[in-house]
Amino acid sequence: MVSLLDKKKTAAQIVANARSEEKMSAYELIDGIFSEFMELHGDRLSDDDAAIVGGIAKFNDTPVTVIATNKGKSAEERLRTHFGCPEPSGYRKSLRLIKQAEKFGRPVITLVNTAGAYPGKSAEENGQGEAIARNLLEISSVKIPVISMIYGEGGSGGALALACGDRVWMFENSMYSVLSPEGFAAILWKDSSRADEAADVMQLTPEKLLEQHIIDGIVPESRSHKRVFKAVKKILQKELIDLEKLTSFELIEKRQQRFRQF
Amino acid sequence: MQLFNELKTLGHKHIKADKKAGEKVPSGMWIACPKCHQSFYHKDLGVYQVCPNCEYGFRITARERLKWLVDSFSEMDDSLKTTDPLKFPNYQKKLSKARVQTGLNDSVLTGMAKIEDQRLALGIMDPAFIMGSMGTITGEKITRLFERATRQKVPVVLFTSSGGARMQEGIFSLMQMAKISQAVKRHSEAGLLYITVLTDPTTGGVTASFAMQGDIILSEPRVLVGFAGKRVIEQTTHQKVPSDLQDAERVLEHGFIDAIVARKDIKKKLAWLLELHSKGSDANG
Ligand SMILES: [Zn+2]
Numbered sequence: 001m002v003s004l005l006d007k008k009k010t011a012a013q014i015v016a017n018a019r020s021e022e023k024m025s026a027y028e029l030i031d032g033i034f035s036e037f038m039e040l041h042g043d044r045l046s047d048d049d050a051a052i053v054g055g056i057a058k059f060n061d062t063p064v065t066v067i068a069t070n071k072g073k074s075a076e077e078r079l080r081t082h083f084g085c086p087e088p089s090g091y092r093k094s095l096r097l098i099k100q101a102e103k104f105g106r107p108v109i110t111l112v113n114t115a116g117a118y119p120g121k122s123a124e125e126n127g128q129g130e131a132i133a134r135n136l137l138e139i140s141s142v143k144i145p146v147i148s149m150i151y152g153e154g155g156s157g158g159a160l161a162l163a164c165g166d167r168v169w170m171f172e173n174s175m176y177s178v179l180s181p182e183g184f185a186a187i188l189w190k191d192s193s194r195a196d197e198a199a200d201v202m203q204l205t206p207e208k209l210l211e212q213h214i215i216d217g218i219v220p221e222s223r224s225h226k227r228v229f230k231a232v233k234k235i236l237q238k239e240l241i242d243l244e245k246l247t248s249f250e251l252i253e254k255r256q257q258r259f260r261q262f
Numbered sequence: 263m264q265l266f267n268e269l270k271t272l273g274h275k276h277i278k279a280d281k282k283a284g285e286k287v288p289s290g291m292w293i294a295c296p297k298c299h300q301s302f303y304h305k306d307l308g309v310y311q312v313c314p315n316c317e318y319g320f321r322i323t324a325r326e327r328l329k330w331l332v333d334s335f336s337e338m339d340d341s342l343k344t345t346d347p348l349k350f351p352n353y354q355k356k357l358s359k360a361r362v363q364t365g366l367n368d369s370v371l372t373g374m375a376k377i378e379d380q381r382l383a384l385g386i387m388d389p390a391f392i393m394g395s396m397g398t399i400t401g402e403k404i405t406r407l408f409e410r411a412t413r414q415k416v417p418v419v420l421f422t423s424s425g426g427a428r429m430q431e432g433i434f435s436l437m438q439m440a441k442i443s444q445a446v447k448r449h450s451e452a453g454l455l456y457i458t459v460l461t462d463p464t465t466g467g468v469t470a471s472f473a474m475q476g477d478i479i480l481s482e483p484r485v486l487v488g489f490a491g492k493r494v495i496e497q498t499t500h501q502k503v504p505s506d507l508q509d510a511e512r513v514l515e516h517g518f519i520d521a522i523v524a525r526k527d528i529k530k531k532l533a534w535l536l537e538l539h540s541k542g543s544d545a546n547g
Contacts, residue, residue, distance in 0.1 A: 117470075117489065117490075118498075119489070119490030119491075119494045119495045119498050119499075120490075120495060120498065120499050121495060121499065121501065121503055121504075121507060123489070123490070124488055124489060124490065124495070124507055124508060125507070125512075125516050126516070127474070127516065127517070127518045128470070128489040128490065129469030129470040129473070129474050129487075129488070129489040129518075130469075130474040130518050132470035132471070132489075133443070133469070133470050133471050133472070133473070133474035133475050134474070134475075136439055136440055136443035136444075136470075136471055136475075137443045137446060137447050137450075137475050138447075140440070140443055140444035140447045141444070141447050141451070156427070156436060156467070157427075157436065157439060157466075157467050157470040157471070157489075160436055160437075160439060160440060161470075164440045164443075176433060177432065177433060177436075178427050178429065178432050178433055178435050178436045178467075179427075179429060183494075184429055187429055188429055188430070201348060201350065201432075202348070202432050202433075203348060203432055203433065204432075204433065209433065212347070212433070212434075214433055214437065255444075256444045256448075259437060259440040259441045259444060260405070260441060260444070261265075262265060262398065262401070262434055262437035262438065262441055
């Protein structure tokens with residue numbers, strides 16, 4: 001495997017790194033960036049999805065709402081979270097917490113690492129499409145800043161549902177795409193073994209996505225987790241200061257312009 | 263960012279050619295219903311192209327649907343053309359073929375329409391245009407439709423039919439989900455009515471955005487409605503999926519569709535719903 005720290009990486013190498021076992025877990029990342037995190041469970045309808053972790057915390061002494069997709073560390077946890085692929089109840093939990101944040105005027109930070117929304121029988125029955133659709137609809141006009149960090153995989157609508165706010169940053173070793181390179185190659189070339197080639201064509205690397213204004217910046221990664229946390233904190237602090245200068249009207253206008261350009 | 267150009271090549275010639283193509287199907291041909299597997303003479307499907315046995319509505323192009331749906335229609339944005347942001351190999355050829363087949367510049371037909379006496383902004387997705395996939399122009403046309411409807415204070419009716427996001431335009435296709443959703447939201451905040459009519463098939467990113475955002479969600483009978491593809495579900499879960507998991511009738515039972523309406527009744531039902539909601543918006547505005 002190519003080290004996370006090699007510069008000049010191919011798209012396929014970035015895909016491999018984004019999915020690497022060495023990636024930080026959601027909880028490690030939350031603990032590294034925020035303090036006093038308290039997890040809040042459940043969608044208030046039927047379920048508590050382990051693939052989405054949410055709650056309240058402090059960021060430099062300011063209250064914030066944190067929502068993160070969670071792939072899990074142990075085999076048991078990975079089974080429970082479907083390797084970080086949320087169920088509809090996960091998206092409903094995230095929307096509940098975003099609405100709660102809006103009520104109390106605190107910003108939301110989402111940390112995204114998911115191959116996509118879970119494709120399962122019960123997910124279909126419980127309205128996976130509707131759950132994502134509602135997130136997209138409601139987040140488009142919430143009156144609080146929403147900042148997203150894609151820290152591993154950003155897969156399709158399942159990632160977009162948590163990254164449709166005011167700012168989207170990506171870790172140096174992360175990807176964001178409409179479909180996995182394997183799925184892309186299978187659909188377009190009937191050959192999933194051409195995934196590396198697909199990764200290149202798809203322009204799913206942070207550098208390419210920054211050029212296209214899909215994202216707002218890239219978080220440099222290093223072997224030291226501490227250094228990564230420091231970099232993330234610096235970015236979040238600056239973005240929050242910028243966004244909090246805006247009235248809620250301006251905030252929503254700018255958020256909508258951000259997506260209107262595509 | 264420039265994500266579309268004006269299309270210079272699509273003229274009325276192509277649209278006429280398509281009409282002919284639609285009528286070319288020999289009326290004596292046998293056709294099997296993909297849902298109930300009964301066979302019929304093609305002409306037995308009638309003007310609505312519906313299975314006489316189970317009421318499944320066969321996939322039809324947007325222009326075919328338009329013929330019996332509206333009393334007047336003025337098309338919008340029929341010359342927008344994608345810039346092909348990924349410069350994807352062979353994509354242009356595929357687009358040209360789809361344009362000829364459907365008489366559309368992309369996978370949705372949009373415009374201002376009248377159904378009986380009701381004015382509305384109407385969008386009809388076309389399953390024959392690269393599987394009804396949603397690319398940048400699909401998203402742009404639908405967004406503009408909602409923006410215009412919001413300005414003119416009219417309801418929106420959208421017929422969905424899509425295999426999901428268009429792979430050939432990569433992440434830009436994905437962004438359409440967010441772009442359209444916020445236009446839907448603005449329209450909704452203006453107190454205006456949005457009705458979706460799900461037609462076969464409605465899947466992927468379209469289900470996960472505007473198809474499921476209607477105030478009222480209707481469906482034709484026996485339509486495939488889902489988020490993930492069946493094969494993907496079976497590969498992921500290593501379990502066989504019930505064959506009717508994504509039938510509109512099951513989706514309704516789970517609470518995600520308001521009503522199933524036969525194709526021949528859609529026009530009347532829409533006219534009634536539009537009329538019923540028009541009083542309220544008159545009083546407000
Ligand atoms: Zn039938």
